[in-house]
Amino acid sequence: MAHLSLPEAYNRAPYPVVGHGPRTVSVLKEALASVDDTLAADLYGQGRLIADFQRKMADYLGKPAAVFFPSGTMAQQIALRIWCDKSGQRRVAYHPLCHLEIHEQHGMHELHHLEPVLLGDAERLIGLNDLEAMPEGIGAVLLELPQREIGGELPQWDRLVELTDWCRSRNIPVHLDGARLYECLPYYAKSAAEVAALFDSVYVSFYKGVGGVAGAILAGPDDFTSEAVVWKRRHGGDLISLYPYIVAADYYFDRRVSRMAEYWQGAQELAGRFNHLDGVRTRPERPVTNMFHVHFHYAAEEVGRVMAEVAQETGVGLLSRVVPLGEARSYAEVSVGDLYAAVPKERLDWAFREVEARLTHR
Amino acid sequence: MAHLSLPEAYNRAPYPVVGHGPRTVSVLKEALASVDDTLAADLYGQGRLIADFQRKMADYLGKPAAVFFPSGTMAQQIALRIWCDKSGQRRVAYHPLCHLEIHEQHGMHELHHLEPVLLGDAERLIGLNDLEAMPEGIGAVLLELPQREIGGELPQWDRLVELTDWCRSRNIPVHLDGARLYECLPYYAKSAAEVAALFDSVYVSFYKGVGGVAGAILAGPDDFTSEAVVWKRRHGGDLISLYPYIVAADYYFDRRVSRMAEYWQGAQELAGRFNHLDGVRTRPERPVTNMFHVHFHYAAEEVGRVMAEVAQETGVGLLSRVVPLGEARSYAEVSVGDLYAAVPKERLDWAFREVEARLTHR
Numbered sequence: 001m002a003h004l005s006l007p008e009a010y011n012r013a014p015y016p017v018v019g020h021g022p023r024t025v026s027v028l029k030e031a032l033a034s035v036d037d038t039l040a041a042d043l044y045g046q047g048r049l050i051a052d053f054q055r056k057m058a059d060y061l062g063k064p065a066a067v068f069f070p071s072g073t074m075a076q077q078i079a080l081r082i083w084c085d086k087s088g089q090r091r092v093a094y095h096p097l098c099h100l101e102i103h104e105q106h107g108m109h110e111l112h113h114l115e116p117v118l119l120g121d122a123e124r125l126i127g128l129n130d131l132e133a134m135p136e137g138i139g140a141v142l143l144e145l146p147q148r149e150i151g152g153e154l155p156q157w158d159r160l161v162e163l164t165d166w167c168r169s170r171n172i173p174v175h176l177d178g179a180r181l182y183e184c185l186p187y188y189a190k191s192a193a194e195v196a197a198l199f200d201s202v203y204v205s206f207y208k209g210v211g212g213v214a215g216a217i218l219a220g221p222d223d224f225t226s227e228a229v230v231w232k233r234r235h236g237g238d239l240i241s242l243y244p245y246i247v248a249a250d251y252y253f254d255r256r257v258s259r260m261a262e263y264w265q266g267a268q269e270l271a272g273r274f275n276h277l278d279g280v281r282t283r284p285e286r287p288v289t290n291m292f293h294v295h296f297h298y299a300a301e302e303v304g305r306v307m308a309e310v311a312q313e314t315g316v317g318l319l320s321r322v323v324p325l326g327e328a329r330s331y332a333e334v335s336v337g338d339l340y341a342a343v344p345k346e347r348l349d350w351a352f353r354e355v356e357a358r359l360t361h362r
Numbered sequence: 363m364a365h366l367s368l369p370e371a372y373n374r375a376p377y378p379v380v381g382h383g384p385r386t387v388s389v390l391k392e393a394l395a396s397v398d399d400t401l402a403a404d405l406y407g408q409g410r411l412i413a414d415f416q417r418k419m420a421d422y423l424g425k426p427a428a429v430f431f432p433s434g435t436m437a438q439q440i441a442l443r444i445w446c447d448k449s450g451q452r453r454v455a456y457h458p459l460c461h462l463e464i465h466e467q468h469g470m471h472e473l474h475h476l477e478p479v480l481l482g483d484a485e486r487l488i489g490l491n492d493l494e495a496m497p498e499g500i501g502a503v504l505l506e507l508p509q510r511e512i513g514g515e516l517p518q519w520d521r522l523v524e525l526t527d528w529c530r531s532r533n534i535p536v537h538l539d540g541a542r543l544y545e546c547l548p549y550y551a552k553s554a555a556e557v558a559a560l561f562d563s564v565y566v567s568f569y570k571g572v573g574g575v576a577g578a579i580l581a582g583p584d585d586f587t588s589e590a591v592v593w594k595r596r597h598g599g600d601l602i603s604l605y606p607y608i609v610a611a612d613y614y615f616d617r618r619v620s621r622m623a624e625y626w627q628g629a630q631e632l633a634g635r636f637n638h639l640d641g642v643r644t645r646p647e648r649p650v651t652n653m654f655h656v657h658f659h660y661a662a663e664e665v666g667r668v669m670a671e672v673a674q675e676t677g678v679g680l681l682s683r684v685v686p687l688g689e690a691r692s693y694a695e696v697s698v699g700d701l702y703a704a705v706p707k708e709r710l711d712w713a714f715r716e717v718e719a720r721l722t723h724r
Contacts, residue, residue, distance in 0.1 A: 025394060025609065034389065037388035038388065071601050230467050237598060
């Protein structure tokens, strides 16, 4: 058996476990096949194609209006800028592992001159005490549901209501980073609109649980979205045509948004399998969405080698990437989508038996 | 005969004259059909699909490196920001009708805190005297080829060399807004690399003469493009996947970049027909690219009505939109692409005879 790298072994495995399938151009081709060739492109934010989808998502989120953006990075910086401009404040509060803090090259600071106030501890969810400890002069609070960088944890519903009530009673706008909002809905047993109603504005994504190509929606009050359109042009996001992303977003939203409970169920089952391994624990231990992190008390190199061997031997790709956490620990992010249900249970049993034998018997 | 609006009449006309054809999803479908379903998506700026196209365009433009952007708006603000940061200046000089000045909601100012210095007069090209009259402290000069908002005029080659030499001899970086660069090459009888060699950085577009879906390339030195990648992320332009635009850009670039001389020839012929009408003059009188403006000594409403009538009667759509210039004057922008050559000459003769009869016999 040739020794393949983990990504190679994962990509060749006939039974990959994570996500919806490979990111190839076929994802877009399938979506485009669902619309007529003569469908007119959107033109600088105008036209039925974009207007209809923005209306559909505004209604789904229970907000007066919605704007399609090429990226969440752009949408969220703009949301925070608009809220801060309204009150004349320059500080926004969010979790220490917020996307804006760790994945955007500090665009919010460099472009909008907004300063972050980090709430609480990187290793846990934001609590009411963290809000109470905020300094004065906060222009907006951002809450992310689920908190992706700690494995996709969610506050209990009553705690979430406490957090948003606290902000709104103090006239601090509260924005929802809902990159994985659909994925939370089965756990909360709420509609997207019921969750979004706790917030002044909300962003949702189309290439995580929905599995589209790219793109985001930012929804909120009419005056807020009108300003967002102006900022979208300033950022260079008002493309002549965004339809490739919109057609794919619409198509996969319709196919997958109702399947989030199934993905969540799969995530709980899969996390249970990982938790049976010695020196392996998932976070959360019982997932509350379709995602979780797997923490290994083993070096990334060792986990990667074992997962690659198991993928080649059993055909089951459990992970495609392992991140080192110091010398002897590591973790991986898992998101369950369409693929998990297609993996025969006896194959999964076999794969986990092999992982157990290889990881623990050294 | 029903009275249709000009856009409606134009869209229904069997012989439209402007551009490459309707902007529908078929444009993207055709391009995607040229690549294999299993082609892997680009991932946050990485992967062969984007790397190969960036390399191809860097080579075409004769620059060390190139970065694909979702829009020219984003690419050009970033180019100017990088040049200004290098010298610590905050002022950039460009034509009064530069895209950044009139079409971007002042994103350059609002996001990058750069201030424009307008060079010369809105109604003519930038001259050497305009550069000589610039104040001190200019971080970059932007030149647009052709100058779109005055009909697509071009400086003579020697004048262009004078302008760029003047800037570079004073260590002022000079950036090329090459939204329509390919379209200039037949007139200059130069390669894209020969034109770009006069400039420190260059932006080109893929949905004007090339007729793609959207997107832009920014090319320049390696340290410049490395910084551009960081700014692309800050702007929210580092999408998880840009392949819909890249595949279309590559496909239509290959099909159309060699046809620019033919489009230019068509533009000269078509401009000649307009110039035979009383009270109608094109700008430039003899086009130097595939584009020109038609100026009417008639109100926009009258021109629009006549063009709609002629489209319905003769089947020839000459214009889809007329812009008022005060009460008794108006203008329209014309870009010649694939469609012009397919219009039978006798049809065109008929259409222009009808325009002449209707516009002048009142």
